[in-house]
Amino acid sequence: MSTPSAEFTAPAPFPRPLALALMCGLATLFAAxxxxxRVAFDAGAGLLLAIVLRSGVATLALAALVVFQRKSLRMPAGxxxxxxxxxxxxxxxxxxxYSAVARIPVVVALLLMNTLPIQLALLSWALxxxxxxxxxxxxxxxxxxGLVVVLDVPAWLNDPEAMGPGWPAGVAFGLAAAxxxxxxxxxxxxxxxxLGSTLxxxxxxxxxxxxxxxxxxLGLVPGGMALPQSLPGWxxxxxxxxxxxVAFSTLFICVPRLDMxxxxxxxxMEPVAALILGYLVLGQTLSPVQLAGGAIVLAGILFLGLSKRA
Known part of the structure; x- marks a missing residue:
């Protein structure tokens, strides 16, 4: 007697310590x-060149995943x-x-990007x-x-030139990215x-x-495709x-088992990792007051995320 085929079941989630460790590792890779x-930009590499390389490698990885999973390439109407x-x-x-990263400390750019939950909530409300x-x-x-503190807005108001000419544009780019x-x-x-998530x-x-x-x-971004001028830039x-x-593909593949x-x-963890890596690799530091502001931002983001899930 033939037996009915087994129904598809979702893969068992990783043990929570393993899932948390993996996600922290992925966040560190994104920060890296x-x-x-920033190392490449400091060596003269163009913004567009960096994005072309990053998205090109990610596209190849995703294309391989689509072929491996035999996903349909047909898009629903509309x-x-x-x-x-x-x-x-x-x-x-x-x-x-990347424009923000090229102008201001990496951790500050990522903290600005972390205004995403606020902007998404307001956009959803408006729509x-x-x-x-x-x-x-x-x-x-x-x-x-917390952002006002980490951006050291009082110092800006007292002496705008002390923060450097790239800070206002860097902050604007970070908020625009979010x-x-x-x-x-x-x-x-x-x-x-x-539409399927893989496609x-x-x-x-x-x-x-x-x-x-x-x-x-078309040359829309001056120097956008410039090559780095040193080995560290390459x-x-x-x-x-x-x-x-690696981070994007691993996260995508493991999502069903990470209990998101x-x-x-x-x-x-990404801004925290960026703070450590920025200090070790780039020598970027924040003042104790700015660190306190960053902690406030991260605590608020974590609270929003946990509250939503609860």
Missing amino acids: NHVSA TGRWQLTVGLLVAVQSLCL GGSRPTARAALVMGVILV TAFAGALWITEHRLAA RSLLTMLTVLVAMIIAGG AGLVLLALCYA ARNAPAMN
């Missing part, structure tokens, strides 16, 4: 990607223009975040979603206070739910790659591409 990018929009928004986010609760609004306010990514996440959730990620990376190549060919380019591709609902806040 940004620190490596999703094409939304997927293109997401890809362009992620391209803008990548360019803005018809639920209004943030009073507790969430209070936590958002605390996070903003805004672009918030838009991409909103579209993904509300307009692309029918969506591949198309997004492919769009970023093509957009950066076109921008470089090493930075190679490492940023490898760190991002419980463990996602561990990814906030």
